[in-house]
Amino acid sequence: MSSQNLPTRTRILKATWELLDSNPGVAARMSDIAKKAGVSRQALYLHFPNRTELFIATTKYQDEVFGIQDGLAETRSAKSGTDRLRRYIEAWANHIPKIFGVAKTLMVMKETDADAATAWADRMQDMREGCAAAITALDAEDLLKPELDPDSATDILWTLLSISNWEQLTVTCGWPQPRYIERISAIAIQSLTLNEA
Amino acid sequence: MSSQNLPTRTRILKATWELLDSNPGVAARMSDIAKKAGVSRQALYLHFPNRTELFIATTKYQDEVFGIQDGLAETRSAKSGTDRLRRYIEAWANHIPKIFGVAKTLMVMKETDADAATAWADRMQDMREGCAAAITALDAEDLLKPELDPDSATDILWTLLSISNWEQLTVTCGWPQPRYIERISAIAIQSLTLNEA
DNA sequence: AGTGTCAATTGACACGATGTCAAGTAAGAG
C-alpha cells in the first residue's frame, strides 16, 4: 500500500482511520489495527496509552490532514446572514462524511468511556461555535425569528446539524448528499429566520 | 422494596429497567442486574438467553406496562392535519422520557450487536408509521409544502422527532420539556406545512 | 410419609479482549 515508509505512529493512525471508516461505530480491536498497520499489537501501546486515546488521536490526525479550515471558517464572503448560514451548513455537511467513521465510533464510546466523552464534547462544542457565529450574524441583521433568542436558536441549529441527523437522513433514509444539504438548509432557514422576502 | 412477591422474571425485568434508567446508554452488567433483582447471576440465564435479549425483553415489558396506546394512537379527535401533527408530536415527546433509559442503551448496543440492531430498527419503524400517518393526513388536506413528497416529509418528521434530538435539546442543552415540545412542533410545522393562515 | 419435578443456587470453567511486563532483536549513530 501507500504507507510503507511512514513513521510507525502515522501508520497506526492511518490504519485506525481506515478501519473505523470501514465500520463506523464499531470500535476496532487493537489486534486488528496492529495487523492492518503492519506492527505488533504492543507497538500500539508504545505510541498511545490505550484504545480510547488512540481513537482520539485519530480524530486529531484527521483535523491535521484536512486542515482545520476545510472551508468551515470561510464564511467571510457571505453577503447576508442567511447566505452565511447556508454556506456554513453546506461546509459542515460536506465535512461530515469525511469524519463520519471515526466520529461515530467516538460517539458510541462516549457513553461508556469518560475520556471519549470529554473528547467528543469538546469537538461538538467547537462545532457549536460555528453555529453560534452564524446565528449571531443573523441576529445582527434582525433576521432571527422574534420568538427565538440567540441561544435557543443556536441550540436548534446545532441539533439540526447533528451527525446523528445526517446519518439518519443519508444512511438510513438513503438521501443523496445534495438533497440532504438542500432540505436541511431549508428547514434551518424556515425555523430560524423571518420569511425570506 | 415493592418487588418482593413478583415472579422472578418480572423482578429481573424491573431491575433491568431501573438500572438502565439510572444510567442510560451504559449496558449494566449481568451481575449488577442480578444483585438488584435479588437473584443469582445464573438465574438471569434461566429466563433470558443473553444480555441483549434481556434488554429487548425489557423494552417489551415497558410496552406492556405503558399499554402500547399511551396516547400515541389517539389522533382520532384531531380537527385538522396540522392539529393532528401537533398532537402526535406532543404524545411522542411525552413518551420519550419514559423509555429513554432502556431505549438509549439499545441504541448504543445496536452498533455492535445484530440482535439489538434488529430490535431497534423494528421499534423505530413502528414510530415511523406514526409519522407517516400524520403526514398522510396533512397531504390529504393539501397542507404539505409543494416541494415535499410524503416520503421525504415522513423522513424529515421522523428525524426531527428522533430520540437523539430529544436528548440533545433537553439533556445536553437543558431545555425543559414544554419548551422542547413547543419548539420542535414549530419547526415541524414550519418545515412541512404551508404557512398556517 | 415418599417421590418426583421445577426453580433457583453454587462454584467452576472457557473464551475473548484490554492492558502490562520482561526479555530479546535489529538497525543506526557515536
Place this chain on the structure above:
DNA sequence: CTCTTACTTGACATCGTGTCAATTGACACT
C-alpha cells in the same frame, strides 16, 4: 564496536459473558 532506540515476542492478570454440572428446597401428587 558498542550504545541507544524502536519494535517484537510471548507470557500474564483482569474483567465480563456465557456454559455446565451438581446441589438445594419447596410444592404437588398419590
